[in-house]
Amino acid sequence: MIVRDVICPFCACLCDDLDVHVEDGRVTGVDNACDLGSHKFMTDHRMKGPVRRTASGWEEIPLEEAIRETAELLEAAERPLLYGWSGTCGEAQSAGVHLAELVGGVIDATTSVCHGPSILAIQEVGHPGCTLGQVKNRADVVVYWGCNPQHAHPRHLSRYTTYADGFFVRNAFKERKVIVADIRGTDSTNLADEFIRLQPGGDYAVLGALRAIVRGKGDVVPPEVAGVSREQLYRIADLCKTAKYGAFFFGMGLTQTAGKYKNIRNAIELVDELSRHTKWTLTPMRGHFNVYGFNEVCTWMTGYPYAVDFARGMAFYNPGETTAVDILARKECDMCLVVASDPAAHFPAEAVEHLASIPVVQLDPFPNLTTAFARIQIPVAVSGIDADGTAYRMDGVPLRLHRVLDRGYPDDAGILLEITRRITGGGSR
């Protein structure tokens, strides 16, 4: 059987044109996906059922027991942390926010270690965004800053920019100019019409110099800024100003380098400056397929996009204080529920050390580094493969994911609702 027009639940491009071949309850082939997406459909190393750590290793336990023990751990904790959420659907994220409020815990997503700074900047100066469809059909100049889409979002260029012909850009490869800013050469810089090779940590200065030139104050710019010559800066400013429609994409090379959210603020203000001459938009290259979704769901429900602390009986948000890494580094939380992420692979050592010293329950289809010290792991269905769900693309467009086969795994939204039901005893609290 071939299931057509399937959405890929790997990265936030959410490509919606996959053909998935299914035979005997297994995926045997995927057409149109990149290697990353294809691997997610084809991989077979999922855990079979819930497991619990014992003194001598792992034991298999019934799902009922895993849910009951998780509910007890959450209820008994003084300061539980509910972390992850970017690799699952909006329905599970919504159940997670309700659960965090119920147990007076902190809920945070992987956003806080990727595009959290983008959100802080957007809260300060706004978001001149657009859909990826607009980029494809209109943009004749595209900037990729601090990201390598050829590796992290492999079909971004073929679906929306370099290789994607659009309504107003009939021959994209010839007509679209691509500017890539990075500290080193990559497979994406190899495709660039202009490669801005800047010194590590020089993003803020280079963006500032471009703003000055676009504003007509280029005389204050020195001959070289963070390794970029004034001549190249003028050339790029000119290219951007004369675009019919410009699209600025940026990744963690901008959000997680020196300057952090001030870099993004500077980039937004450059886009604002350019929009005095022509039309420019800006889009974060979100990574996990539904990391944007968590920010949307959490904002609707609490007023804040991530790092929400319910300990006071109301939503409190203060990134740097209520973010997962900070709470773990201060050794504050005494229990952690990890959903659809792998903090052990990405957090700093001191945060992981504390995580390893407290009870951890993980809801994830696959074993990962966090499994190594989890007390319980419950394997769940994968949204978009064997579970339905809603996810938000990197441009904020919500898409409905449909399951392509049934492997008999429970979905994480259902498990979270069951944990909630056990804590409330079936009523509301």
Ligand code: SF4
């Ligand atoms: S670019 Fe992203 S969404 Fe598209 S197929 Fe590859 S991994 Fe999946």
